[in-house]
Amino acid sequence: MVVQELTDTEVDGIFHALSDTTRRDIVTRVILGEQSISALARHYDMSFAAVQKHVAVLERASLVTKERNGREQIVRGGMTTLRKAARLLDAYDEIWRQRAEALEGILAEGTKQIEIEADR
Amino acid sequence: MVVQELTDTEVDGIFHALSDTTRRDIVTRVILGEQSISALARHYDMSFAAVQKHVAVLERASLVTKERNGREQIVRGGMTTLRKAARLLDAYDEIWRQRAEALEGILAEGTKQIEIEADR
DNA sequence: GTAACCTACAACCAAATGGTTGTACAAGAA
DNA sequence: TTCTTGTACAACCATTTGGTTGTAGGTTAC
Numbered sequence: 001m002v003v004q005e006l007t008d009t010e011v012d013g014i015f016h017a018l019s020d021t022t023r024r025d026i027v028t029r030v031i032l033g034e035q036s037i038s039a040l041a042r043h044y045d046m047s048f049a050a051v052q053k054h055v056a057v058l059e060r061a062s063l064v065t066k067e068r069n070g071r072e073q074i075v076r077g078g079m080t081t082l083r084k085a086a087r088l089l090d091a092y093d094e095i096w097r098q099r100a101e102a103l104e105g106i107l108a109e110g111t112k113q114i115e116i117e118a119d120r
Numbered sequence: 121m122v123v124q125e126l127t128d129t130e131v132d133g134i135f136h137a138l139s140d141t142t143r144r145d146i147v148t149r150v151i152l153g154e155q156s157i158s159a160l161a162r163h164y165d166m167s168f169a170a171v172q173k174h175v176a177v178l179e180r181a182s183l184v185t186k187e188r189n190g191r192e193q194i195v196r197g198g199m200t201t202l203r204k205a206a207r208l209l210d211a212y213d214e215i216w217r218q219r220a221e222a223l224e225g226i227l228a229e230g231t232k233q234i235e236i237e238a239d240r
Numbered sequence: 241g242t243a244a245c246c247t248a249c250a251a252c253c254a255a256a257t258g259g260t261t262g263t264a265c266a267a268g269a270a
Numbered sequence: 271t272t273c274t275t276g277t278a279c280a281a282c283c284a285t286t287t288g289g290t291t292g293t294a295g296g297t298t299a300c
Binding site for chain 1: 275276277278279
């Protein structure tokens, strides 16, 4: 499925980035208000370096951006990417509904036998 | 963030399951029409066992269900879980919009200085 | 019956993941 | 200047991941 100018690899990265509770929590915090990495790190029971790595994963997926401000690195939310992921999942729902409608149509016809992509 | 009767571990599993191109493709195929595992396997350049493992990952995340029919194992889409994931991502967008509105309100006030969860 | 097919599962492997500690360096504060 | 803070990055480690092959058992077809 091709949706919204995102490559498969990019989508892989987005969902991988979101597959960790700590990283999702970081996303929540930065969209509520940008934070320095060390400010973020104080919230978690792990080393600064570990949090730094989590932020790097999110940054690679364009879910957050970093911007240096003096000695601090400010992390902000990359909402467009998050929205793209949301719309991607909506697309599955869309396919599902279309298929449901198609099936209703077939049942309404009653006579024709249509094999839907059986492929076996 | 707590959303929709899903534990952190479950959400981890859902996003992890979706972080692989082959697995997303399997989801697409089964919501278009349920398929046996071997029928799915023919589409990919990897062993049957590898596809079996991918299906197992999706099943653990409740993104698909399996039902035996004779010697075949029929894979179907678990759309409710997919919808929950979509709504979860929508929730981030919701937070983002609320925050944007709050910031507008602050700017409109003009006089007060409000520190939003700076935490440093 | 035998043969072919579909599935399950174990064992194995290389690579990636998620954490750690340690070192180094720049920017602010005292 | 010196001290502290914030960051970057390398090295290391245990575990997980994503693939393989091989073996075994249950169905269906002939």
